[in-house]
Amino acid sequence: MTDKIRKIDPENHIVGFLINLFANYGGKKVFGHLQTSKISGSQRPVTSSLRGSSVSxxxxxxxxxxxxxxxxxxxxxxxxxxxxxxxxxxxxxxxxxxxxQGLKSCSARRVRLLKPVHVQGRLKFAREHLDDPEED
The missing domain is CATH 1.10.10 (Arc Repressor Mutant, subunit A)
Incomplete structure (x- = not known):
């Protein structure tokens, strides 16, 4: 199989399809992972799957x-x-x-305010402990 692939001209735009043919891969599997550079003519692996985004x-x-x-x-x-x-x-x-887009999910936007019941409880506790001696 490798001898057949070596004989293929790398500048040929159907190189991926021929590799698919020789390797018995289905569809455009290899062609999706090999991309020919227009400038140097060399082949380099493509990091992405070349699949478009489902959201426009x-x-x-x-x-x-x-x-x-x-x-x-x-x-x-x-x-x-x-x-x-x-x-x-x-x-x-x-x-x-x-x-x-930089919008993280499940992040709190602000600190929630205390309910009036909790405010009254804090004030009551503070008044009761107003005269307590300070500890070092």
């Missing part, structure tokens, strides 16, 4: 805008919004998209 740039903007306006938006709400516009996505896709 417009969808990413819509997700980012929605979450920025209302941080309490759930992933299910975003999935339903995108489904209405014709894009089928999953909750993990939404989470990954938000993380790529």
């Amino acid at each position: 740039p417009r969808g990413v903007k819509m997700i980012t805008r929605t979450v920025s306006k209302n941080p309490r938006t759930t992933q299910g709400d975003l999935v339903n919004d995108l489904q209405r516009s014709g894009t089928k996505v999953t909750k993990p896709t939404i989470s990954n998209t938000l993380r790529r």
Whole structure:
């Protein structure tokens, strides 16, 4: 098999398909992992899977805008919004998209205020211990 591959001209644009043919791989498996550089003519491995994103740039903007306006938006709400516009996505896709945009999921936006009951309890405790001697 390697002798057949060595005989193939590396500048040939169908090199990946020929490797698939000789190696009995299905589809464009090897062609997706080999990319010919136009400048040097050498082949280099491709780090990504070459699969496009399932969310369009417009969808990413819509997700980012929605979450920025209302941080309490759930992933299910975003999935339903995108489904209405014709894009089928999953909750993990939404989470990954938000993380790529710098919006981390499950992060507290502010410290919650104390309820009036807790404020009264703290004041009561402070008044009771107002005259306690200081300890070093």
